[in-house]
Amino acid sequence: MIKCIDLHKSYSLTHGTKRVLEGITMSINKGEKVGLLGRNGAGKTTLVKLIAGVELPTSGKVIRKMSISWPLGFGGGFQGALTGYDNARFIARIYGRNYLEIRDFVEDFSELGSQLKSPVRVYSSGMKARLAFALSLAIEFDCYLIDEVILVGDQNFQQKCHEELFVKRSDRALILASHSLPIIDSYCNKALVISEGKGHMFEDLAEAEAIYAAL
Amino acid sequence: MVREVSTRFGRENIGFLWIMVEPLLFAGLVALMWQFMKGSEEHGISVVTFTITGYIPLVLFRQSVSRSVLLFRVNAGLMYHRQIKILDFVFVRFLLEFIGHMMAYFFIAVALYAFGIFPEPYDLGFILLGWLYYSYFTLAVSFVLAPLSEMSETIEKLTPVATYLMIPFSGTFNMMSWIAPGARDILLYSPPVHGMEMMRYGVFGPKLTVYYDFFYPLLFSSVMLAVGLFLCRRVRRTLAVE
Numbered sequence: 001m002i003k004c005i006d007l008h009k010s011y012s013l014t015h016g017t018k019r020v021l022e023g024i025t026m027s028i029n030k031g032e033k034v035g036l037l038g039r040n041g042a043g044k045t046t047l048v049k050l051i052a053g054v055e056l057p058t059s060g061k062v063i064r065k066m067s068i069s070w071p072l073g074f075g076g077g078f079q080g081a082l083t084g085y086d087n088a089r090f091i092a093r094i095y096g097r098n099y100l101e102i103r104d105f106v107e108d109f110s111e112l113g114s115q116l117k118s119p120v121r122v123y124s125s126g127m128k129a130r131l132a133f134a135l136s137l138a139i140e141f142d143c144y145l146i147d148e149v150i151l152v153g154d155q156n157f158q159q160k161c162h163e164e165l166f167v168k169r170s171d172r173a174l175i176l177a178s179h180s181l182p183i184i185d186s187y188c189n190k191a192l193v194i195s196e197g198k199g200h201m202f203e204d205l206a207e208a209e210a211i212y213a214a215l
Numbered sequence: 216m217v218r219e220v221s222t223r224f225g226r227e228n229i230g231f232l233w234i235m236v237e238p239l240l241f242a243g244l245v246a247l248m249w250q251f252m253k254g255s256e257e258h259g260i261s262v263v264t265f266t267i268t269g270y271i272p273l274v275l276f277r278q279s280v281s282r283s284v285l286l287f288r289v290n291a292g293l294m295y296h297r298q299i300k301i302l303d304f305v306f307v308r309f310l311l312e313f314i315g316h317m318m319a320y321f322f323i324a325v326a327l328y329a330f331g332i333f334p335e336p337y338d339l340g341f342i343l344l345g346w347l348y349y350s351y352f353t354l355a356v357s358f359v360l361a362p363l364s365e366m367s368e369t370i371e372k373l374t375p376v377a378t379y380l381m382i383p384f385s386g387t388f389n390m391m392s393w394i395a396p397g398a399r400d401i402l403l404y405s406p407p408v409h410g411m412e413m414m415r416y417g418v419f420g421p422k423l424t425v426y427y428d429f430f431y432p433l434l435f436s437s438v439m440l441a442v443g444l445f446l447c448r449r450v451r452r453t454l455a456v457e
Binding site for chain 2: 054076
């Protein structure tokens with residue numbers, strides 16, 4: 001289970017502070033697929049970063065009772081100067097997994113072939129997405145944090161992700177940040193609509209979408 | 216865990232050896248220059264040895280400190296993984312420099328010893344102790360500067376100048392016994408001087424009069440380290456990660 005308790009996040013800028021989140025409380029149980037709906041700049045990404053622990057909240061608390069992936073799809077998590085293999089080795093080490101198993105899975109899933117020997121810096125965003133997905137699936141998290149941009153790969157890759165994440169790992173939780181209704185519809189069974197720093201959880205997707213459309 | 220990160224940094228460089236070769240070249244060339252300027256002996260000790268024993272620790276200090284500037288921003292990508300703490304960044308960077316410079320020191324000492332320029336060390340333990348004192352101070356400075364440089368641009372820009380100004384306060388080119396007692400008292404407030412004097416004593420032995428204190432530099436560096444850790448905590452709260 002993951003619990004967010006009254007999360008606030010503000011950034012100090014040269015001209016005052018920008019408040020992004022102003023009190024978000026939510027909880028996610030094992031196996032729940034939650035969509036984060038919000039317009040650009042509403043704070044979806046910020047919330048994901050707080051849940052992941054990449055950034056720390058200004059006030060409030062995140063309680064993590066299951067393993068959570070690093071945020072996928074925001075471009076972070078890799079060292080650009082290192083090759084795909086080296087990144088895999090690094091991630092295997094810090095998550096305490098066997099490198100050889102991870103490597104085999106990554107080779108198989110990402111289909112990047114010899115590209116894995118070049119530095120991640122020269123990868124296209126699609127290739128980075130493949131690598132990130134492959135690595136996080138290989139590590140086996142209880143909860144995946146995903147930005148929708150990563151799901152817009154080619155047909156074959158989408159199919160694979162769907163298969164791995166929703167068929168083979170249907171018991172895992174998922175937090176998906178998106179502003180696209182069809183994507184939320186096809187992947188999630190709950191949605192948190194974020195607007196003006198507050199979040200409202202809807203069990204009923206249709207209701208969430210109606211609210212979101214009215215924003 | 217820290218070691219894992221360090222192997223990764225090792226791969227980042229073309230070869231780990233560079234980290235040793237760089238201070239080696241630096242110290243070697245400066246030593247040659249001094250040799251030409253001052254002749255081979257001064258105050259009864261070899262100029263080359265004196266320069267090298269002073270210069271390599273100084274390069275360690277300057278490298279470590281300048282590399283700690285904006286360290287968190289540079290490594291922001293790694294913060295996507297929760298098990299990596301910002302303290303690791305500072306520590307790993309420092310450790311790498313430390314090992315590299317120790318190796319350089321050792322290597323050059325052995326090489327010069329073979330040519331009969333470097334004296335047989337009087338007390339290896341003192342050299343090591345001096346290194347540790349000097350390095351501990353360096354680490355403490357890195358821990359303070361890494362978060363401060365994130366907080367203030369002025370500090371970030373001033374750091375190179377400040378490390379340059381550190382030279383007279385580091386004991387690199389002067390033994391405490393060579394300078395006037397008044398100036399000496401002031402310089403002894405600077406912790407790296409103590410470490411440097413210990414190292415020199417370890418190399419040259421009792422033919423040099425050295426001034427050091429065991430307690431003061433430890434206290435100074437520890438307080439600084441504590442401040443640094445506190446600042447790191449504070450800066451972590453507001454750190455924005457792309």
